[in-house]
Amino acid sequence: MYFTKMHGCGNDFIVINDLENKLNNLSELASKLCHRNFGIGADGIICVKRSSLGDIRMEIINADGSYAAMCGNGIRCFAKYLWEKDIVKKDKINIETGDGIKIAHLNINNNKLENVTINMGSPEFEPDKIPSLSSEKVIDKAIEVGNKKYNITSLLMGVPHTVVFGKLNDFNVEEGKVIEKYNLFPQGTNVNFVEIVSREEIRVMTWERGAGATMACGTGSCASVVAGNTLNLLGEKVKVHVPGGILQIEIQDNKVLMTGSAEISFEGVCEI
Incomplete structure (x- = not known):
């Protein structure tokens, strides 16, 4: 399996192209690959998947094998990977995540990607959305x-x-x-x-x-x-x-x- 090791401000990921949907048991795979001593080492794995809702779909699994709906540093790495690998060669990419569609704006200068701006969507304080068992918003x-x-x-x-x-x-x-x-x-x-x-x-x-x-x-x-x-x-x-x-x-x-x-x-x- 080919992989690319990436990081956003030191938050590191193993990015894998799975457009053909060949990978099974991603939880077990993440635990194995992310191990700092016996694997490649990372905070999580990111898989490139096909999407019927956006340009592409990002799937993230944490180092302990748990699923993550969204990751801010991860999605910037994901956007750069798409650009560098000519998978989605656009400066505005609609990325499907577990938290809905996120829009990545690639800031490109002289055909070089300098940084990425992500519209992360709106925050939500309602306890049932977090989720929290509090009867009111948890503020201070x-x-x-x-x-x-x-x-x-x-x-x-x-x-x-x-x-x-x-x-x-x-x-x-x-x-x-x-x-x-x-x-x-x-x-x-x-x-x-x-x-x-x-x-x-x-x-x-x-x-x-x-x-x-x-x-x-x-x-x-x-x-x-x-x-x-x-x-x-x-x-x-x-x-x-x-x-x-x-x-x-x-x-x-x-x-x-x-x-x-x-x-x-x-x-x-x-x-x-």
């Missing part, structure tokens, strides 16, 4: 988990996200493992610890459901900006520093636009 809600108190804001940004504001030095990203399983979230939640630098700049570290601590999380960066804007802590255009790089997030007419890089690390062949 005080909870106690593992003998530590947090104020959380939770929303659906393609996938469930919970945002905690404070100084990053006051948190260990591993704390996200406990919050992920908090009884308020029947399907778990991704967790973002956010430090505000200014109304236009933040620093984020994320614990991803199904992958653990990652170098970057696109949906998490979007969720962090939306949460901060909702609490009147941030403006509508924010530079987000993640461990692996920088993302630009903009809220526009209740839609969230994310711009960032996507890079090919290497290509290879493996036996499955």
